[in-house]
Amino acid sequence: MIDSQLLLLQVTLPLIAAPICLLIKSGRACWAIAFIVTISSFSLAAIVFSYVLTYGVLEYNFGGWVAPWGISYRVDIVNGLIALLVSAITTIVLVFARTSVSNEIKNKNQSIFYTAWLLCLAGLLGITVTGDAFNLFVFLEISSLASYVLIAFGQDRRALTASYQYLVMGTIGATFILIGVGLLYAMTGTLNMVDIAARLPQGVTNRTAQTALAFLVVGVGLKLALFPLHLWLPNAYTFAPSAVGAFLAATATKVAIYVLLRFLFTVFGFNFSFEEMPLDLIFVTLGIVAVISASAVAIFQDNVKRMFAYSSVAQIGYMIIGLGLSSKAGLTASILHLFNHAWIKGGIFLALGCVAYKLGSVRLGALAGAGYRMPWTMAAFLLAGLSLIGVPLTAGFISKWYLFEAAIEKDWWLMLIVIVMGSLLSLIYVWRVIEMAYLRRPDHEEEKSEAPLSLLLPTWVLVFASFYFGLDTRLSVGVAHKAAETLIGYSP
Amino acid sequence: MKDNQVLRVVAKIMIPVILLFAFYVQFHGDYGPGGGFQAGVIFAAGPILYGLIFGVERLQSVFTIVSLKILIAAGLLLFAGVGFATVFLGGDYLDYDQLNRDPILGQHLGILLVELGVGITVAAVMITIFIAFAGRQNHR
Amino acid sequence: MSALGLYNYWIVIFLMMTGFYVVISSGNLVKKIIGLSLFQASVFILYISLGKISNGGPPILREGVELYSNPLPHVLILTAIVVGVSTTALGLSLVVRIKESYGAVEEEEIHRQDESL
Numbered sequence A: 001m002i003d004s005q006l007l008l009l010q011v012t013l014p015l016i017a018a019p020i021c022l023l024i025k026s027g028r029a030c031w032a033i034a035f036i037v038t039i040s041s042f043s044l045a046a047i048v049f050s051y052v053l054t055y056g057v058l059e060y061n062f063g064g065w066v067a068p069w070g071i072s073y074r075v076d077i078v079n080g081l082i083a084l085l086v087s088a089i090t091t092i093v094l095v096f097a098r099t100s101v102s103n104e105i106k107n108k109n110q111s112i113f114y115t116a117w118l119l120c121l122a123g124l125l126g127i128t129v130t131g132d133a134f135n136l137f138v139f140l141e142i143s144s145l146a147s148y149v150l151i152a153f154g155q156d157r158r159a160l161t162a163s164y165q166y167l168v169m170g171t172i173g174a175t176f177i178l179i180g181v182g183l184l185y186a187m188t189g190t191l192n193m194v195d196i197a198a199r200l201p202q203g204v205t206n207r208t209a210q211t212a213l214a215f216l217v218v219g220v221g222l223k224l225a226l227f228p229l230h231l232w233l234p235n236a237y238t239f240a241p242s243a244v245g246a247f248l249a250a251t252a253t254k255v256a257i258y259v260l261l262r263f264l265f266t267v268f269g270f271n272f273s274f275e276e277m278p279l280d281l282i283f284v285t286l287g288i289v290a291v292i293s294a295s296a297v298a299i300f301q302d303n304v305k306r307m308f309a310y311s312s313v314a315q316i317g318y319m320i321i322g323l324g325l326s327s328k329a330g331l332t333a334s335i336l337h338l339f340n341h342a343w344i345k346g347g348i349f350l351a352l353g354c355v356a357y358k359l360g361s362v363r364l365g366a367l368a369g370a371g372y373r374m375p376w377t378m379a380a381f382l383l384a385g386l387s388l389i390g391v392p393l394t395a396g397f398i399s400k401w402y403l404f405e406a407a408i409e410k411d412w413w414l415m416l417i418v419i420v421m422g423s424l425l426s427l428i429y430v431w432r433v434i435e436m437a438y439l440r441r442p443d444h445e446e447e448k449s450e451a452p453l454s455l456l457l458p459t460w461v462l463v464f465a466s467f468y469f470g471l472d473t474r475l476s477v478g479v480a481h482k483a484a485e486t487l488i489g490y491s492p
Numbered sequence B: 001m002k003d004n005q006v007l008r009v010v011a012k013i014m015i016p017v018i019l020l021f022a023f024y025v026q027f028h029g030d031y032g033p034g035g036g037f038q039a040g041v042i043f044a045a046g047p048i049l050y051g052l053i054f055g056v057e058r059l060q061s062v063f064t065i066v067s068l069k070i071l072i073a074a075g076l077l078l079f080a081g082v083g084f085a086t087v088f089l090g091g092d093y094l095d096y097d098q099l100n101r102d103p104i105l106g107q108h109l110g111i112l113l114v115e116l117g118v119g120i121t122v123a124a125v126m127i128t129i130f131i132a133f134a135g136r137q138n139h140r
Numbered sequence C: 001m002s003a004l005g006l007y008n009y010w011i012v013i014f015l016m017m018t019g020f021y022v023v024i025s026s027g028n029l030v031k032k033i034i035g036l037s038l039f040q041a042s043v044f045i046l047y048i049s050l051g052k053i054s055n056g057g058p059p060i061l062r063e064g065v066e067l068y069s070n071p072l073p074h075v076l077i078l079t080a081i082v083v084g085v086s087t088t089a090l091g092l093s094l095v096v097r098i099k100e101s102y103g104a105v106e107e108e109e110i111h112r113q114d115e116s117l
Helices: A005-023 A027-055 A077-104 A107-129 A133-152 A158-188 A193-199 A207-224 A233-239 A242-268 A270-276 A279-299 A304-324 A328-359 A375-389 A395-409 A413-439 A453-471 A474-489 B005-028 B036-054 B056-060 B065-088 B103-134 C007-025 C029-051 C072-102 C107-115
Strands: A058-061 A072-075
Touching: A005 A027, A005 A058, A005 A072, A005 A107, A005 B065, A027 A058, A027 A077, A027 A107, A072 A077, A072 A107, A077 A107, A077 A242, A077 A328, A077 A453, A077 A474, A107 A133, A107 A242, A133 A158, A133 A193, A133 A242, A133 C072, A158 A193, A158 A207, A158 A233, A158 C007, A158 C029, A158 C072, A158 C107, A193 A242, A207 A242, A207 A270, A233 A242, A233 A304, A242 A270, A242 A304, A242 A328, A242 A474, A270 A279, A279 A304, A279 A413, A304 A328, A304 A395, A304 A413, A328 A375, A328 A395, A328 A453, A328 A474, A375 A395, A375 A413, A375 A453, A395 A413, A395 A453, A395 A474, B005 B036, B005 B103, B036 B056, B036 B103, B036 C072, B056 B103, B065 B103, B103 C072, C007 C029, C029 C072, C072 C107
Parallel strands: none
Antiparallel strands: A058 A072
16 A cells, blocks of 8 residues: 555646746756656656556545545556656656757756746646546646747747647647536536546437537547647647657657547546447548558658658557547557557657757758768667557557557458558658668768767667567556556446 | 826826735635635736836836746745645645644635735736736847 | 527627637737637636526625525636636747747748748
8 A cells, every 4th residue: 555645746746846947047957856856756657557557546635625526636557557658758858858958948048948847747747647627627738838838949930830839729629628628517517537427427318418528529639639630730849849849749649648538438438439429430530541641741741850740640640540449459559559659759759859969950951871970869760760660579560560450350451451551651751761861971971970878878768668668568568458448447 | 108197196096005905805815705816916917007107127126037936936835835734744735624733723724825825926927927028128 | 588598608609709710810920819818718708607506696605695606617717717818928928939030920921931941
């Protein structure tokens, strides 16, 4: 039995460290505080996760108010996994940020940068652990507002317009979520998610519930860059500072997918979401279009960061297809891909961050001969790229394999073509970069200029993880299975 | 706008009233409508009115960016500190009953401190937003 | 009767669509933010009207008042208003910085400058 106060600390530590960072001038000191806080959040998440693995659920009530009345934090295996993933990747990316950020951002602005970073982390962790629908909205906005600020720190002035565009679309999404939560509250008189689920009228067609679901799906869809609502994503990830791009690509959209899972399965229940409402059809269609079209668009990008931002939209498509298969196998594949893709995409964006640090540009042309000038960086990129394509022995292969199986279980053979085609398209765009880096020589021979170890180390940790989870699937597959069972188990 | 005598006189009469009303909303919030959010915004209206009429520079001689930053952080830390105090006293986060031997007195003390923290942060944030926008030209 | 009896929802829908239309149609970045606040404000009204109980008094313990309006939506929306204010402030400050670096607040002009790079 562990103290449930740990759950509280996980979120409040970054929340309290943020104002302290605001008061400190030195960027280095702020980084140190942020690092200590993130690593303790990570260890707390690990303790909570191991507890949840054995005992099921951990709850924490605020202010001595018991669950349906007060705000409570509630962690089961699903959000335990997401919290662990988010805090782990944040810790690794933060190691990268120290060198990368002091290169990209002026020293006097660094304390505000780390304040926003900590607030964003607090928001993301808050979303994952809370069991209260309105509290979830508040944390969602904390993390979103902080991420708009983080993106606006980009050096290019287009970072400002990207952040603005994200702000407008993100706020519309958040307001839709607010409407959805309001309708649920109007119908049930409670905000606790488990309690809402218990009070939602079952078995009768309820138009308010249908409207609430529609608003929530569109709202969360905007936040997670579901295919036609993804327009903010490419620019935001391209022009944000390198560390921020990796941080958001690996965590923010994953947390948004968790929110979707939570609402669809815990609050509305499997039957309502997929049998009464045609969400399965919508998700599968949007997912297929996302995989094909976003991968195709990625091929024609000149900016490599932008290329992989589009690839993120495609990868989200896979997760949504898994959801749309509306089976336990599909859900497992979805959660598994969410987990694996976070490591892969984090690794790719960090490798690109190394490139940006040394070469000053991530345009495709600037990468000519980069394979010789920065052998370690480009090797990391190559390996993460292989994992993204889904070559056997990599994490990307495992999650695609499970998606295969889930599709075959449903006899949807067409889906196999889509998945293979998506992989082939990703092979093309990864190849474009590899070809530029290894087969072209730069115009004039330049000496080796490898990125410093402080950047390479976190990059390689993520790349290593994306292979490790391809070989040792006990943790990822086992937990994804259990998480899918838990989610489906919420439905009556 | 500081050349306009009417504005100057009215502002000088109004600002103390605004600040006083803010304190009323703040501390009466335990018993009636009110609280830190509302009081903070009303309080900030005073300095903002002053800044509009007498110029942002003169406002900044009282509310420098550094002092505002400290206030923002202090309010937040007061709120969080009360929460942690209740945890250390053996309750849950923000369980005010722990703050005093008499739970009702504890509730009073707790909500007073928490709302004070909220009020300080909100007022400081509103003034900061005003200065950040209005002082932008002078900045460049 | 029932269509007009729920007039508060009509107001909410009207405000929401007005705000949304401004966000979509206007090319001016400042106007977009104002439309966005209007859009959010409509949801605040939705919440507050949810909490109203006909003939209900203010939710303060007092003699002679038996029926109270529900105070919870007000508290929730107070938080949402804070979020809305922060969003507006952040959005406008982004516009200020866009104006400083592009010299324009019109979407088309900004696109034109970006493409000519």
